[in-house]
Amino acid sequence: MSGETAVTQTHDPQSGALDAAGLRRAVAVLSTVQIVSWGVLYYAFAALQSSITADTGWSNVEVTGAFSLAQLCSGGAGIWVGRHIDAYGPRRVMTLASLVAIPGVAAVALAPNLAVFYLGWVLTGVAMAGTLYPPAFAALTHWGGTRRVRALTTLTLVAGLASTVFAPVASVLDDAIGWRAAYLMLLTGLVVVTVPLHWWGLGLPWHVDHVEHADGPTEDQRREQARARVGGVARSTPFVLLTLANALTGLAVFAVVINLVPMLVEQGMSRNLAAVALGLGGVGQVAGRLGYARFAAATSVTTRGVLVLAGVAVATAALALAPAAPALLIVLGMLLGLARGVYTLVHATAVTDRWGPASYGTLNGILSAPALVAAAVAPFAGAMLAKLLGSYANAFLVLAGVAGVAAVLMLGATPVDRRRGGPSAIRGDRR
Structure with missing residues (x-):
């Protein structure tokens, strides 16, 4: 076994699937962090972008270009994130991504010029790769086993409310305190919710079979077989x-x-x-x-x-x-x-x-x-x-x-x- 085992849970040693209690915990943790992560890192921008352009004088193309750059960074980092989760589980990479999101969003909110604004979105894009749906889907597909569809459905049901909650909230905050302060206010959700929940909530067993048998393939051979299958x-x-x-x-x-x-x-x-x-x-x-x-x-x-x-x-x-x-x-x-x-x-x-x-x-x-x-x-x-x-x-x-x-x-x-x-x-x- 490899990966995080801070909390002992009964699980299937062949598939890595958690028992019912462990899966409920994983779903609850990931559902909570998904609604906050999507709300702060994605939907807030949809509500605030017009105010950003009006306040800064940057064009709509320049502002949306920064958000687009974040998506590119997320796509590039996402392939590595997927491989890491397959091997080690989601705990460390999702916690690290939550930490990276904090200076990213702060830089977006406080940017004195377009260059810093873009830098903030680069960091935020890297954070998206480790906090939004793909890593959460990978975790629940592994932990859920034959119950994964129910787990994924629950996760996306909750995360689907991110726009319902955060788009109007961001708009109201924008009217009351401006878009910069609105982003800083929303940033507290990452500090208070996503970082601690990713670290302390995802310390569940992540089973990867590394045991070598005399009559079976070695670990290196299994890795090569997996690479060949993926290819x-x-x-x-x-x-x-x-x-x-x-x-x-x-x-x-x-x-x-x-x-x-x-x-x-x-x-x-x-x-x-x-x-x-x-x-x-x-x-x-x-x-x-x-x-x-x-x-x-x-x-x-x-x-x-x-x-x-x-x-x-x-x-x-x-x-x-x-x-x-x-x-x-x-x-x-x-x-x-x-x-x-x-x-x-x-x-x-x-x-x-x-x-x-x-x-x-x-x-x-x-x-x-x-x-x-x-x-x-x-x-x-x-x-x-x-x-x-x-x-x-x-x-x-x-x-x-x-x-x-x-x-x-x-x-x-x-x-x-x-x-x-x-x-x-x-x-x-x-x-």
Whole structure:
């Protein structure tokens, strides 16, 4: 066994899965830190970016460029984070990432110039790689065993409320004390919640079989076999198509999320009401995740991927074409949130549904990296599309088309043996 064992828990020595009490603890800890991490590191920017540009005089492209750089840094660091978690568990890397986030957000809040602002987002991007969904998904996939889908669903249900809580709170703080003080106020959540919970809450056993047997492969041979398997999967056509579909979805979804407030303001909403609408999208995410288990049990891995991405495309197009009625736009935003919420779980289980749980952290890191790059480009791409096409509504139509292409790619993103298996995501591993 390797990894963190500060707290003794009964677990399966073959799979590394925790017992019920240990898994409940892991889910509670990770759910709590996810809502704070997403809220402070991601959704606060969506609510505060217009105030940043107005106060500093920096252009919208310059400000969103810094946020995009953070996503690039997150994607690059995420592959290493996944490999580290596979080998040693999440405790140390997630705690370190939480610590890195503190000077990162502080630099963003206190930046006297654009260079320091960018440096702050570089640190924040590195922190994102070790605090947001991918490392949490890797931890619960390992610890959850055959119960991982329920654990992942609970995690994303709670984290889905991050925008609901933090977007309006950030907007209110902005009005009361300004965007810089708002960021510093939100920063206390990282200090008080994420750092201690990651360190003291994730000291659970992380089982990796390093025992050598006379008639079995050595540790070095097992590592080489694992590398060969990862390489074979990563080079396969289904994995490549899945990665492309995931990247295009990331581009469409995050361009919409980051540009939703200015799009709604363009439609005549006040900034505060638009921030509330962004937050209510989180309610839609929670609703989607509540129904995921039944949805997954009734569909094949290919079918649910195609349906969810088609749903993202349709909801995005509906936002673009709808009349400027606040109530209708809010409802459509919640429907888009519902599709996004389901897609989060489709992505979280994409590797295990197709290739099983072995080397999940590494494979999911490779799968997620292009999507994070796309998410990095997304804020800039959405703003530029709106500028070139004359409105955010026209930009959203293009983004709907991007999500539609992703849905088509998803048709070929499943290995042949898993296509024939029918509904399987909820019925345990094929270990």
